[in-house]
Amino acid sequence: MDDQPRSAVQAAERVQRGIQGIAGIGATTVNLALFVAFWGQWRVVLVVAGVGVVLALGNGLVLEWLVGKTSRARVEAMRMVLNVAGITLAGIHTGWSVLVWVFVPYNMLWYFGLDPWVRPRMALYLGVITTVALSTGAEPVTAVAFSLIGIFGYLVSEKRGSLLTQKHEELERAHQELQQLHQRALEQERLSSLGLMAASVAHEINNPMSYVTSNVDSLLQDMRDVPDLPGPLKEYVDDVLPATLDGIKQVNAIVSDLRRFSRGDFEGYVSYDFTAEVRTALRIARSQLGHVRVEEALAEVGRVTGRPRQLVQVLVNLLVNAGQATPSGGVVHLGTRREGNQVRVEVRDTGSGMSEETKRHLFEPFFTTKPPGLGTGLGLSVVHGIIKAHGGRIEVESELGKGTCFTLYLPNVPPLPAEKTSGANLLAAGR
Structure with missing residues (x-):
């Protein structure tokens, strides 16, 4: 079962358990009124008392115990049969007193949609009781009046329960979002x-x-x-x-690269040696690639315009991800070449690859498939933000068990620079 439907059912269960106590008090009060109304007619009093005890024990104890043993829909069907039997028995012995009719809409008020069959079950409940009542001498006007009260009372109760469940789900979502925001702040x-x-x-x-x-x-x-x-x-x-x-x-050189890479100040567009920055990224990521064979195919690209420190951050993320996804003895390939007025960068590995579901969420912030402590889920969202800010694009090819290939296309000269760019965070790596 999906998380949302499960949450809705759990919320509905909590609401029903919350009102069962009040519902029991109401049933006891109506039974006392019946005792007073028929005091002296001991046979009727005994029937009403027996019906009241059986319904109280059946609804409050036996059937609720069965909820843990079988489905809620089956329990509610048994509850309907029990209540129909009790109401019709009490109605026949009291000549369908108005106080017995009170039970008909009263029971419907606190039944609400825990399963798809609740409305058909309530229609059957009302139809059986009304049919039996009219065939055993009940006043038609009284039957119609209490049936209408039951129908519209049930619909109001169902709507209110639905709104309460919806509000509960909204609060749950808000709570989860607050927890996520807190976690993001910590990261x-x-x-x-x-x-x-x-x-x-x-x-x-x-x-x-x-x-x-x-x-x-x-x-x-x-x-x-x-x-x-x-x-x-x-x-x-x-x-x-x-x-x-x-x-x-x-x-x-590595120390110099780290000092430049860790600077968090705003970086404007400059002309820089593309291949030199690629080699800088390789030096920084080298410690994460010691267990694999690194293939380099770095064509002479020349100078391009952009933000070199952010390019290094992009490549470090992709290379570290490739190294972490590739077992010992595997291959990580880094290739660059110029294609017309843009530069093509390819980071390919022979690692575990990704499923289609993972690829759909790949660039979402804080999405990661890594174990806790190994990835924040920020890396690829940062990469995506930087490449988009440079007017470029990313293509991803991956297959489970066959590796992954990230291909970046960056223009020689980016479009008009934004004042800020997402993705200036340091060393955010996560696939």
Whole structure:
């Protein structure tokens, strides 16, 4: 059963349980009035008392116990038979007293739509009682009057119950939306904290790395100036120290990328080297791709206009997602090329793929298929917002068990820039 229908049924169940106590008091009061009206006619009093006890126990205990054992529709059908039998028995013995007729619309007032058969059941209930009453000497006018009260009273009761259920569902939805907003606020705060932490860590690493870079470079230059170096030291000059310096420069590049990537200020459109920014994204995402083989097909795109930091954010999201979706030994492919007045970027993996249902919700904020703690559901909505703000588009191809391919198309020059763009959050990754 879907969540909404289940919620409606549960709400209706709560409403009915809430009014059963009051309904029982009303039935007891009418029975007392019957005792007073027929006091001295002991046979009638005994019948009314017996009917009252059986209906009270049957409606209040036995049938409610059966709700947990069988369907609500079946229980309500048994309740209808029990009440028809009790009312007709009391009606025949009292000569269809007006006080007995009170039970007819009274029972209908607190029956309402818990299942699709409630209206046919109420029509059968009223038809049987009216038929038996008219065939055993009841006044037609009285029968018609109380039948009309029952019909319209039931319709009013049903409408009121429906409105109460609807209001309950609206409150439930509002409560869920508040919970989601609260969760989103927590996620935004966490992402903001991550950005500040990344910027701080990058800054702290940058200072000692500048000393290391300077010292190793100076050592290499000094050793190159020394003539007739021994063989082992000459190997250091030719191979070891240059390789070490290259490694240090890579660390410095990563630190620089992180510092630039974690900045949260507004970024205007500028002309930038597209391929250089793609390589920056690869360096940042490399730690998430160590278990897969990364294929690069980076054609020389040249310079384009846009927001380079946001392009890096898009590619980091897609590459991290691809790495997380791909098992060890799989392949993540990143390709770029120019197509006329636009740039085509392809991020393809050989991972688990996505179902059609997942693809329909792919770019919705806070939608994620990842376990709690591994994804916020913000990443692809951010990616979508950035690409749209650049005047581009995203195409997604995916099949369960066969991997996923994201293809981005970005114009060389975006349309008129917006003052703000959705998707400036840091490191939001989630498929």
